[in-house]
Amino acid sequence: MSDIIHWADVIAERILSEKDSVRIATGITPSGHIHLGNLREMLTADAIRRAIDEKGGKAEIVYIADTFDPLRKRYPFLPEEYENYVGMPLSRIPDPEGCHENYAEHFLQPFLESLEILGIPVTLKKAHEMYESGEYTGKTRTALEKKDEIAKILKEVSGRDVEDGWSPFMPVCKNCGRLNSTRVTGFDGKKVSYICRSCGHEGESDLTEGKLVWRVDWPARWGILGINVEPFGKDHAAAGGSYDTGKRIAKEIFGIEPPFPIVYEWINLKGKGAMKSSKGIVVPVREMVEILPPEIVRYIIIRSKPERHIEFDPGIGLLDVVDEFENAYHQGDRSVELSLVENVVYSDVPFRHLLVVGQIAEWDLEKVLEILERNGHEIDEDLKRDVERRLKYARKWLEKYAPENLKFSVKKSRDEIKSGFSEDEKRFLNEFAGSLEDDMDAEKLHKLVYEVAQKVGIKPEKAFQAIYKAILDTKHGPRAGYFLSSLGVDFVRKRFMEI
Secondary structure, three states: OOOOOOHHHHHHHHHHOOOOEEEEEEEEOOOOOOEHHHHHHHHHHHHHHHHHHHOOOEEEEEEEEOOOOEOOOOOOOOOHHHHHHOOOEHHHOOOOOOOOOOHHHHHHHHHHHHHHHOOOOOEEEEHHHHHHOOOOHHHHHHHHHOHHHHHHHHHHHHOOOOOOOOOOEEEOOOOOOOOOOEEEEEEOOOEEEEEEOOOOOEEEEEOOOEEEOHHHHHHHHHHHHOOOEEEEEHHHHOOOOHHHHHHHHHHHOOOOOOOEEEEEOOEEEOOOEEOEHHHOEOOEHHHHHHHOOHHHHHHHHHOOOOOOOEEEOOOHHHHHHHHHHHHHHOOOOHHHHHHOOOOOOOOOOOHHHHHHHHHHOOOOHHHHHHHHHHOOOOOOHHHHHHHHHHHHHHHHHHHHOOOHHHOOOOOOOHHHOOOOOOHHHHHHHHHHHHHOOOOOOHHHHHHHHHHHHHHHOOOHHHHHHHHHHHHHOOOOOOOHHHHHHHHOHHHHHHHHHHO
8 A cells, every 4th residue: 555645634633633423515506417627526525525534523415506597698508598597597498308307307316316326425405405495585685784795895806896886695586587697676574576678577586496606605504504614626726716715605694604715626627627617618427427436436536635636537447546556455555445446346457357258258257267368367256347347338338439450349250351462561470370379378489470580571460460350350459468368279370261
């Protein structure tokens, strides 16, 4: 195990030096596909929760789904008619695909299923239910009564004046249903009067029919839910940002202590920038848990300190992360410990090998196990369970994200080979076939390519091309030694002699 103390343990120790029981808040708006970038907040919280629990403390994660936020705009993935819903709360907008109760649930439900798969236990709070049930009423009343003091804090911290007639509360217009177009014109201690700048309607609303603006909502929920710790993105941590204003509003308006902050960096999608649902730059979490084992999804985030940005490549770069995990697993690495969801046992079969063997065996488990045994792996129950579990992920990743040069199909007969072969290539294949021995392992087979190429006077790259053409009908393929070993000496000898 590494001598370096894991970042989650460092944070857990700091928290436990002040409290032995904490509530950790996380919050994500389900306005689009909840993606890997959003997941960083949840996994940061969960790594700390685990570390606290292991050290004898108690920690609970509260996930506030911001279902009462308004739809900011019609995103590219929405039909044109959703222009009519801009400004309305997500919980009151129809599901764009008609499969859930409302818009918010459509994007929230797959995420909640993913959290379960990833082993992240949360206490779920839906913002619209909190407001409508009256949980926010006390804090909302306080905010309205002290709106001038809040405006002063916002000015002093952010350096910007609020607009004339500003209110910390946004009522839902009873005529058009919009939330962000109403302006409060009065408050009598129980109800607000308002005018809607979108439809012109004037009316009254009680404090369950609307929500606080974000910079006031955030510290209000700290008090309502008793939050002690919260990870959040670097945008909220900027000087004069919402955490700076939230700290003062918490103390001076609501009389509570702000939570211990954990600031995290963005996850960038390689070649596209920071993940954003509104721009369609996403790898949905639900998709990630279908193409990768849950411990790998967790490891992608947990292995890096929160303040370090992550460049995520779901293609070939992901294989390097998987390799890193597999090596770290066998070394008892702390990031791996914090990533495991269940008591899984990793065999000595790398994920990369499963990609090759799976395609050769056409994803048939028994054939895969035969190939692995031929390659020197001892087949026991642990290996069988591990291979069966990870083989499914290997297939899904290959289909969804693998570059084309990793995909191949073994041609079943000579008749399927359309490539032409020069006399030099034929000589090489013939000589190679004649040099094969039944007990050759991957390393010996790889060396044999170079030896035979030199013997017949052909460049090594041409020799490798001849091998791939003879088996795959392409000029490229997996690393030759392991590939040929997986196919079996008899198959290779017969095919090369046919060519």
